[in-house]
Amino acid sequence: MSAVIRARGLVKRFGDHRAVDGLDLEVPAGVCFGLLGPNGAGKSTTLRMLLGLSRPDAGDIRVLGHEVPREARAVRERIGVVPQLDALDPDFTVSENLIVFARYFGARALAARRDPSALLEFAGLAHKAHARINELSGGMKRRLTLARALVNDPEVLLLDEPTTGLDPQARHLIWERLRQLLARGKSILVTTHFMEEAERLCDRIAIVDHGRCIAIDSPAGLVATHIEPIVLEIMPGRAGELLPPIEPHAGERIERIGETLYLYTADPARAAALSALGDLRVLRRAANLEDVFLKLTGRDLRD
């Protein structure tokens, strides 16, 4: 399949800071592609450059065959955007929000402008068509923002942290709707720092840090390539006690965070061997995307 989004060598500087620093990105048609990275990694800046809202200092972008930013308007006619902040119109009802937004797309969104009920149905907001925005819950607002991004029946959806701040129920509902859109043949590019979201939703994930893609693969591929398959979380048996010294064997890694040791290993018998060392609590689990993420981007706080 051809790529719906292709970016090469993207650079964006803010003063001396390189927010995006030579980023390459290729989103194939029909997949959900995740940009996973810590705060300030350059995810949102990248999205804005793809939309033509921010001019790259270097690199070139093609979205749906259009050159960006030169043909940004043509691109934005064909894609849907769910921004980080909902920014719904508080003076309008739910359905007015959709109708008014559809007008900005001209002929492309004629159907939604005439009758937004199918979109309201999709967002589970048919019963709230005439409600005011401040009567909606956070999850409802998010779903309305998603419906608003669909007024032009876009081929590609860009979502910037679509479930940040939502409770689990609301989050699962958004994921379910996004999977429906994928089944209809839409392509999705989503930024997130929720591992669970990336793991459940995305076919491919690019881990972004300091403005570059540092790994691109399927979620399972990332785990298989970058991390030992078993993780042992080792804590003292009682609070306040110290852990005995534990040395990594060949092919193992150990990281310490506070009172907990993380032992990354391929040896299934390792957990039992550790128990012989004394009064320890050992939690054994399979390695996941979060382990990959923390290994590749480090454990330092990004504020």
Add this chain to the structure above:
Amino acid sequence: MIDPARVLAVYRRNLLVWRKLAPASLVGNVAEPLITLLAFGYGLGAFLGEVDGVRYIVFLAAGAICMSTTMAASFEALYSAFSRMQVQRTWDSLMNAPVELDDILVAEWLWAASKATLSGVAIVVVAFALDVTRAPTLPAVFPVIVLTGLCFAAIGLVFNALARGYDFFTFYFTLCLTPMIFISGVYYPTSALPPWLETVASVLPLASAVSLVRPLVTGEWPADVVAPLALLVGWTLAAFALARWLTRRRFRHTL
């Protein structure tokens, strides 16, 4: 490139919000200049008698028309546009759709000028209804109101582009608009001013508007049309160009 269809869509968005809030909005735009006209015109007019050869309320009507237009344009281009740009992030949403910053700015400019025109025309209608003036030249006031609205909407958008918060607008209203109203011949003839201040006033857009509207309200054609019109158009074009430059700069920083 500005796309007229997108400009119209953004304009219609503002119109739809206004239609929901129209009664309160109209009261705000019209009541204050109306009260000024009636209180000062009849009240103070009783003491003053004639000013520049006409009853004071007739003299003041021209000033009230221009002031009402100016204030409405300024409020819309400052407080309301700022709410949409910064607080509600409406502009950001628009730019996720195929709408460019220039489309939005033109729509906001035309919208603020429209509301200003409505406010100015409302005072004309009241002045006509109360028989303050029924001059046959009165319809010619309309294009001057439109131009004054466009001018002060553009100036307002300059300050909108510079604002960090609503407080900033207080400076514009108290340090720019209020003094301008007092020296532009709204309440008394500019000939009452010291000569240097009269010179300053003569290049300001509000004085130009008043100098065109006043004779039209009293039933005469302005002695000089070209100079005040040129001044108003000049201020409008310069202010809009500056507003566009500043707004683009503002959005380059945040994006």
